[in-house]
Amino acid sequence: MNEPQREIRAAHTESTITVYQAYAPEIGLAAVREGRFPAAWKRDRMTWIKPSFLWMMYRCGWGTKAGQETVLAVEISRDGFEWALRHACLSSYVRGVHPDQATWQRQLKRAPTRVQWDPERDLHLRPLPYRSLQLGLSGEAVRRYADEWTVAIRDVTPLAHAVHAQVKAGQLDAATRMLPKEQPYADGAELLSHLGG
Template identity: 75%
Template sequence: MTWIKPSFLWMMYRCGWGTKEGQEVVLAVEIDRSGLEWALAHAELSHYVRGVHPDQASWRRSLRTAPARVQWDPERDLDLNPLPYRSLQLGLSGEASRRYADEWTVSVRDVTPLAREVHAAVRAGERERAAALLPVETPLDLAAPRPVRDGSSAPGR
């Protein structure tokens, strides 16, 4: 499964500012909005939620067949501490993974130097400078879920 992590600071938490073994290179992958919308419309939540799913067995079946899964993890601050709100993590497999690689990817940039620069500013106590270096992230406004597959609303919605 390939994971999309739209939050820069959450990604820094995950890769330790690009210092964890095997995670020394940090890439920013820009994808087409229609691809993201497709993945979200065909995604299932990574965990069972009473009231969203009829029962756990239905959720498990949907999770097994969904080409994408939605997970919400705590957003992070400059010290990589959890904040009281969450950021999306979007897992892609099967058809979604193929579409991501072959159709949705617009650009790939190495942001390792940026990760190191922000981390150095944080370590030096230059919080305003570190914050000013962060990529601009804005909430994504999406339309209401629309029916997919068998005419039911999109899974996990």
């Protein structure tokens, strides 16, 4: 199966898209209880959201890494997600995309969101030859994410542990069936076209 080198794949509906984050229980469980990020959640720092469940599993070690024991599925509005894509800058300088490094640095400083493409992961969390989106939110984007875009927050830590148990048992088909159904995000390439590919 030939996957595009860079493509946004996500669980989404007509009006929402699901992204993942992992936090210590005092933040994550409070967010689930309240349906919004609690006061202890830092709005003044960059936060990274990931539409890929398996990339999140790689990042948080199936919800076992310190400070990342609670894995959240955050359902946000597509309008908000698309605003974030339209206002994004690449997280690193790319020759041929940016006129020069100084121009990229100015764009990065002004942009409320940044795009980073990281290797997608398989069930063993090994890198695949194609990449998935990580979206960094800062400043205005963090506030919009927390106060406007978030529709629902679910604790998917039990799912992370259950999928991992199937992988450890060698039951890869069963593990695959448990994964969130991620599909290509149809307008993703167009929304990111200002980044030069």
